[in-house]
Amino acid sequence: MKKLILYDLDGTLVDTRRDIINGVRYALGVLNGPDLTDDEIKDCVGTGLHALIKQVFRTEDEALADRGSKLYREHYKKHMLDHTHLYAGAREFLEHFKDRKQAVITNKPNPFSLQILEALGVAQYFISVLAGDNGLPFKPDPAAIHHLMEKTGALTEEVIFVGDSPIDIQAARNARVEVVTLSHGF
Incomplete structure (x- = not known):
């Protein structure tokens, strides 16, 4: 699991x-x-x-x-919120997995990331938001993934990364965790 x-x-x-x-x-x-x-x-x-x-x-x-x-x-x-919105089904997905530890890893600056998550009403689902200005290297470096694994005690086989770009795929591969890619993003 x-x-x-x-x-x-x-x-x-x-x-x-x-x-x-x-x-x-x-x-x-x-x-x-x-x-x-x-x-x-x-x-x-x-x-x-x-x-x-x-x-x-x-x-x-x-x-x-x-x-x-x-x-x-x-x-x-x-x-930043003129046209920005959650993808269809995102809120329901987060709610479905609320019993699991969930976090965001993004190369976007932290103040923007947090403001967007709060404005869209989903910030409460995440134990952490690691952004491009948190002092860890940008994806595809696996440092942020490893940091969250250490923080939560999760083993490699207990982690999944959900992303949309080649950078996300590479970050997950670099961390040796399972990756699911979505085709609707960048």
Whole structure:
């Protein structure tokens, strides 16, 4: 039996696509970045904000990435819940497994992650939310998974990771835990 269920956030439990794309478009517009399609932006999501901004601006310029990240955060902070919603069945799934330990591992900054989970009324299901700014390496590094396994005493065979991206799959494989992938996300 699985004792610990771990979830990615964006694209797994929560459809944040439109609000993320709008935040990226805002930063691109202010800094005269390239004109990208939604799919081109979507394909860059998942490795953390700084990496996302570098990818969409097609740059290694750290100062530009820092400015773009700051603009994105300013916009996203105000608009992160404009279109964001739980995927159909997510709340029921969390409720069904409320007797198990459940946690979120995301590369999204913690304040945004917590605010979204609270606003959507599902924060109470999670024993922990480990985000991109919690001091642990970003996925696909398995450190966050290992941290939660140690915290809960769960063995490898008692853990399942639910995600939607190649980064999620790789994180689970790196931790040697079972992974379930959803096709509706990023």
